[in-house]
Amino acid sequence: MPRLVYVTRRERFSAAHRLFNPVWDDAKNFETFGKCANPNWHGHNYDLFITVKGFPLPDTGFCIDLKYLSDLIEKKVISQLDHKNLNLDVDFMSGVMTSTENIAIAIWNQLADTIASKGCALHCVKLWETENNMVEYFGEE
Amino acid sequence: MPRLVYVTRRERFSAAHRLFNPVWDDAKNFETFGKCANPNWHGHNYDLFITVKGFPLPDTGFCIDLKYLSDLIEKKVISQLDHKNLNLDVDFMSGVMTSTENIAIAIWNQLADTIASKGCALHCVKLWETENNMVEYFGEE
Amino acid sequence: MPRLVYVTRRERFSAAHRLFNPVWDDAKNFETFGKCANPNWHGHNYDLFITVKGFPLPDTGFCIDLKYLSDLIEKKVISQLDHKNLNLDVDFMSGVMTSTENIAIAIWNQLADTIASKGCALHCVKLWETENNMVEYFGEE
Amino acid sequence: MPRLVYVTRRERFSAAHRLFNPVWDDAKNFETFGKCANPNWHGHNYDLFITVKGFPLPDTGFCIDLKYLSDLIEKKVISQLDHKNLNLDVDFMSGVMTSTENIAIAIWNQLADTIASKGCALHCVKLWETENNMVEYFGEE
Amino acid sequence: MPRLVYVTRRERFSAAHRLFNPVWDDAKNFETFGKCANPNWHGHNYDLFITVKGFPLPDTGFCIDLKYLSDLIEKKVISQLDHKNLNLDVDFMSGVMTSTENIAIAIWNQLADTIASKGCALHCVKLWETENNMVEYFGEE
Amino acid sequence: MPRLVYVTRRERFSAAHRLFNPVWDDAKNFETFGKCANPNWHGHNYDLFITVKGFPLPDTGFCIDLKYLSDLIEKKVISQLDHKNLNLDVDFMSGVMTSTENIAIAIWNQLADTIASKGCALHCVKLWETENNMVEYFGEE
Numbered sequence: 001m002p003r004l005v006y007v008t009r010r011e012r013f014s015a016a017h018r019l020f021n022p023v024w025d026d027a028k029n030f031e032t033f034g035k036c037a038n039p040n041w042h043g044h045n046y047d048l049f050i051t052v053k054g055f056p057l058p059d060t061g062f063c064i065d066l067k068y069l070s071d072l073i074e075k076k077v078i079s080q081l082d083h084k085n086l087n088l089d090v091d092f093m094s095g096v097m098t099s100t101e102n103i104a105i106a107i108w109n110q111l112a113d114t115i116a117s118k119g120c121a122l123h124c125v126k127l128w129e130t131e132n133n134m135v136e137y138f139g140e141e
Numbered sequence: 142m143p144r145l146v147y148v149t150r151r152e153r154f155s156a157a158h159r160l161f162n163p164v165w166d167d168a169k170n171f172e173t174f175g176k177c178a179n180p181n182w183h184g185h186n187y188d189l190f191i192t193v194k195g196f197p198l199p200d201t202g203f204c205i206d207l208k209y210l211s212d213l214i215e216k217k218v219i220s221q222l223d224h225k226n227l228n229l230d231v232d233f234m235s236g237v238m239t240s241t242e243n244i245a246i247a248i249w250n251q252l253a254d255t256i257a258s259k260g261c262a263l264h265c266v267k268l269w270e271t272e273n274n275m276v277e278y279f280g281e282e
Numbered sequence: 283m284p285r286l287v288y289v290t291r292r293e294r295f296s297a298a299h300r301l302f303n304p305v306w307d308d309a310k311n312f313e314t315f316g317k318c319a320n321p322n323w324h325g326h327n328y329d330l331f332i333t334v335k336g337f338p339l340p341d342t343g344f345c346i347d348l349k350y351l352s353d354l355i356e357k358k359v360i361s362q363l364d365h366k367n368l369n370l371d372v373d374f375m376s377g378v379m380t381s382t383e384n385i386a387i388a389i390w391n392q393l394a395d396t397i398a399s400k401g402c403a404l405h406c407v408k409l410w411e412t413e414n415n416m417v418e419y420f421g422e423e
Numbered sequence: 424m425p426r427l428v429y430v431t432r433r434e435r436f437s438a439a440h441r442l443f444n445p446v447w448d449d450a451k452n453f454e455t456f457g458k459c460a461n462p463n464w465h466g467h468n469y470d471l472f473i474t475v476k477g478f479p480l481p482d483t484g485f486c487i488d489l490k491y492l493s494d495l496i497e498k499k500v501i502s503q504l505d506h507k508n509l510n511l512d513v514d515f516m517s518g519v520m521t522s523t524e525n526i527a528i529a530i531w532n533q534l535a536d537t538i539a540s541k542g543c544a545l546h547c548v549k550l551w552e553t554e555n556n557m558v559e560y561f562g563e564e
Numbered sequence: 565m566p567r568l569v570y571v572t573r574r575e576r577f578s579a580a581h582r583l584f585n586p587v588w589d590d591a592k593n594f595e596t597f598g599k600c601a602n603p604n605w606h607g608h609n610y611d612l613f614i615t616v617k618g619f620p621l622p623d624t625g626f627c628i629d630l631k632y633l634s635d636l637i638e639k640k641v642i643s644q645l646d647h648k649n650l651n652l653d654v655d656f657m658s659g660v661m662t663s664t665e666n667i668a669i670a671i672w673n674q675l676a677d678t679i680a681s682k683g684c685a686l687h688c689v690k691l692w693e694t695e696n697n698m699v700e701y702f703g704e705e
Numbered sequence: 706m707p708r709l710v711y712v713t714r715r716e717r718f719s720a721a722h723r724l725f726n727p728v729w730d731d732a733k734n735f736e737t738f739g740k741c742a743n744p745n746w747h748g749h750n751y752d753l754f755i756t757v758k759g760f761p762l763p764d765t766g767f768c769i770d771l772k773y774l775s776d777l778i779e780k781k782v783i784s785q786l787d788h789k790n791l792n793l794d795v796d797f798m799s800g801v802m803t804s805t806e807n808i809a810i811a812i813w814n815q816l817a818d819t820i821a822s823k824g825c826a827l828h829c830v831k832l833w834e835t836e837n838n839m840v841e842y843f844g845e846e
Contacts, residue, residue, distance in 0.1 A: 325748005
């Protein structure tokens with residue numbers, strides 16, 4: 001009987017960002033976001049874990065080829081976020097607060113359909129902003 | 142459509158404890174708990190991960206403000222466990238074996254209601270006792 | 283009311299292996315598996331996390347004694363994989379591609395029944411092949 | 424006989440920066456610094472290790488009180504770098520390329536005299552920019 | 565020409581302790597040591613790195629056999645510190661403040677002569693008390 | 706006055722090997738090397754840290770360009786060791802026991818001259834075989 005496994009690939013990117021709601025004035029932004037609202041930006045080394053679920057194929061023992069998965073994440077996510085400004089440089093983040101929550105959801109949207117077309121399913125996007133702060137998104141609405 | 146995300150905050154505490162069942166004699170305690178029964182105590186650096194689930198708010202992109210969550214964990218948990226003796230100094234552990242399982246459950250009880258009152262839900266308390274031993278509690282009975 | 287907790291024990295092993303489908307010729311193996319098909323083998327430090335779920339016993343506060351669990355993993359898994367060739371030396375991997383997926387499933391099969399006989403349930407086998415590649419198996423078919 | 428020990432305190436900061444030589448045109452900057460020259464900045468979680476050497480005092484067993492050392496690093500370094508733009512917001516980096524080398528040297532200059540005035544000596548500033556890139560400065564000229 | 569190499573073995577121990585100078589009253593102890601003076605103790609997972617320098621032997625390629633070194637550290641250090649109270653249970657710490665500085669020096673004294681008798685030299689004792697606090701001792705007076 | 710800094714780049718490789726002295730019989734090899742003598746090999750994820758010392762250049766703030774250093778390590782070291790058998794596949798390890806000591810020395814020899822030709826000096830080769838075993842070589846004879 002085929003077994004359902006969960007395969008995770010880690011990738012990394014370094015980016016600048018700022019938490020700032022343009023509808024609010026500076027005082028309200030600083031009150032809400034503290035030092036994260038610094039107008040000259042700050043940044044992070046993000047640690048990204050992409051988990052795919054599926055059945056290992058008999059020929060390879062793979063649920064999904066991790067070289068393929070890594071290349072896909074590079075093309076759809078890392079090449080657009082790494083050494084970029086998340087507020088200014090990223091098409092798929094435009095108009096969205098660059099909270100870790102929203103970055104994780106946006107990364108899900110970048111990957112889910114292509115992975116589904118390969119006979120697997122995207123299971124989780126896990127994103128560490130710092131060693132103390134992390135968000136997971138499982139596609140739940 | 143709102144997306145359900147899981148946000149995790151890491152905190153740390155260092156504490157002394159001892160595994161010891163007062164109903165048993167020393168021989169039975171050492172047979173059951175080994176060196177963990179040392180009468181003069183031993184201790185650990187505990188690594189604590191608190192996961193909250195909820196919907197990011199449009200104004201902030203936050204499910205829960207991590208500064209608030211960190212302060213809450215500090216007040217309800219860390220300030221009572223850090224640099225303390227878990228068997229002697231902690232009101233909410235009194236009368237309970239200080240196994241990692243029971244510490245995790247007790248931390249859940251300290252946090253769940255307040256987090257629920259903020260429109261989120263406590264999802265998981267994850268507690269590392271050493272790099273090799275870890276417990277998770279999801280509120281299941 | 284008893285609480286359901288998840289207890290995890292980490293163990294480690296170092297092993298050689300090769301990804302290679304004997305039905306295919308060398309060209310197809312290299313095309314599929316790249317450098318992982320190297321005929322003289324390569325190897326990894328594997329990081330293994332075994333998660334058991336159960337109810338803490340009132341006498342000990344333990345869901346499962348981690349010394350017992352560690353000894354069981356040592357006997358059934360580590361002693362058979364550590365400093366071994368996963369393709370040649372391991373009875374319970376014989377005839378199976380040594381992908382991380384399949385190693386995780388095989389480890390599950392080595393442990394599930396014994397853990398069930400102790401009044402707990404094996405919940406997850408999590409296996410890191412490198413810091414970037416990881417597989418989880420939850421017993422799902 | 425007094426023993427000479429080396430005490431290290433870790434601190435962290437998250438900052439934005441850009442590698443860019445204003446004397447050069449954009450083409451030369453991109454050729455030299457690659458994606459690190461992105462005009463809209465990028466950023467990192469920096470991991471900072473400050474090592475002080477000295478003789479433990481008989482009364483305390485301390486070479487230097489780590490609470491004091493942590494507060495000093497907070498005041499002189501972290502409060503000025505954390506959630507800031509290293510090119511724009513930091514007085515003691517003004518006019519200097521924000522390479523990890525130069526940040527480490529600047530941090531040394533911020534701390535060395537005060538530590539010396541406490542009867543110890545600053546021994547090393549160690550700064551990780553990413554998990555793969557690190558610089559150490561020992562005050563050597 | 566023989567090459568001088570530095571070989572490091574990591575070991576771990578978990579212990580309780582308290583910072584407390586018996587000559588002082590409680591007020592002065594709390595003023596000096598803060599929460600580390602808690603009379604009911606606290607504790608840590610200590611991470612210990614022992615570095616030995618020497619010339620690799622042609623027959624083995626080893627400077628020192630790491631199995632031998634690990635057994636030596638177990639016998640002389642870990643078995644006496646692990647799951648113990650550093651203030652009460654450890655002969656070689658008796659009468660000494662249990663600061664990380666002093667523990668590192670005491671570990672050096674436990675190991676240096678035996679290692680020297682094997683044709684190598686103890687080079688460094690490195691001891692992490694928490695992920696943020698670390699001490700190194702190189703035998704310097 | 707120019708400042709002397711130490712810049713470190715981390716790289717990784719996964720390889721198979723075996724500790725075995727061909728002059729000895731199997732019994733003596735197993736007695737000396739234990740499970741590391743397994744005739745069917747075993748393997749590791751090696752973590753490699755290359756440290757270069759030099760003076761930051763005013764134009765770039767770099768002691769050595771880390772992209773250049775990474776490419777050099779890839780070409781001279783990683784491409785020859787990664788997913789290989791250290792005993793069979795590596796020209797520069799031929800005839801040498803594949804202890805961590807000897808691998809570190811061999812990596813030094815692969816890199817030192819090229820780095821010296823760039824106006825810097827190779828300072829240290831640091832090689833982790835497992836999380837518990839590590840070797841450093843500083844070019845000392």
